[in-house]
Amino acid sequence: MLLYLxxxxxxxxxxxxxxxxxxxxxxxxxxKTLYLWFGLKASEKKRKLSIEKIEKLKVQKKxxxxxxxxxxxxxYGSFLAIMDILKKGLKTGETIEKRPELKIRxxxxxxxxxxxxxxxxxxxxxxxxxxxxxxxxxxxxLCRKLAEIQMKFIKENASEKxxxxxxxxxxxxxxxxxxxCWLIAELSNLLDRKS
Numbered sequence: 001m002l003l004y005l006x007x008x009x010x011x012x013x014x015x016x017x018x019x020x021x022x023x024x025x026x027x028x029x030x031x032k033t034l035y036l037w038f039g040l041k042a043s044e045k046k047r048k049l050s051i052e053k054i055e056k057l058k059v060q061k062k063x064x065x066x067x068x069x070x071x072x073x074x075x076y077g078s079f080l081a082i083m084d085i086l087k088k089g090l091k092t093g094e095t096i097e098k099r100p101e102l103k104i105r106x107x108x109x110x111x112x113x114x115x116x117x118x119x120x121x122x123x124x125x126x127x128x129x130x131x132x133x134x135x136x137x138x139x140x141x142l143c144r145k146l147a148e149i150q151m152k153f154i155k156e157n158a159s160e161k162x163x164x165x166x167x168x169x170x171x172x173x174x175x176x177x178x179x180x181c182w183l184i185a186e187l188s189n190l191l192d193r194k195s
Contacts, residue, residue, distance in 0.1 A: 002029040003086065006036075010049025017089025022072055025050045028079075028086065032172055033066045034058065035079055040072045066172050078176055128185035133178065142180040143170040149187045 004012040006025035018026050022039040025046050036054055038047055051069075058064050070079055137145070147166035151158035158166075175183070 001031070001082075003027075004029070006046060006050040006053065008043070008046055010046070010053045012053065018086040020072065020083075020087065027054065028082075029065075030082075031065065032063070033068060033078075035068050035070060037070045037075075037079075038072065125182065125185045125189055128189060129178070129181040132185055133181045139177060139180070140167075140171065142177065142184065143167045146170050146180055146184050146187070149184060149191065152191060153187070 003015045003018055004027040005015050006027055007013055012027060015026075018028070018037070020026075020037070020039070022041045023043075024039045025042045026035075026037045027050070028035040028037065034054060034057070036050060038050075054067060058067060068079065070076070075083065132142075144163070144167045147163050147170055148158075150170075151163055151166055155162075170180075
């Protein structure tokens, strides 16, 4: 992950942390996603130049990343999960592999089961998601698993090409590791109930 401050001239200055000042514009390059964050009082000139700069940057990359534009106090999705990390700052060479956006609350569900209660649908999904997360699959493997399950819902016999395309779309979505585990567990459970 690389962090940049966008200057008044539209150039990028590498930084180690983001202060989310209302007059600034920041670019967060998360490899498959480019986040462009605008402070409430960022100048129109800086906004325009930063968009132009980012479009050029996207073209230079081998795989065109998704661009997500965020305004101060209107942040959403996986960006919310990394905001605290960005404020604290990154050490040189530090990478972020798992984002803590979704917490799988396995302990609560396990306590209910131990007390003799049958887990409800959410409980079953929680257990399955927790077990899947403990298997330490790669992020790419989880994207592939989710793509295969989603394609089973869409059509009976999806081609390898369709599964590969769906896998790429999921990879570009910037879902967290835990979100992928949860979605796989949830859809697998639904698929089991359907059959």
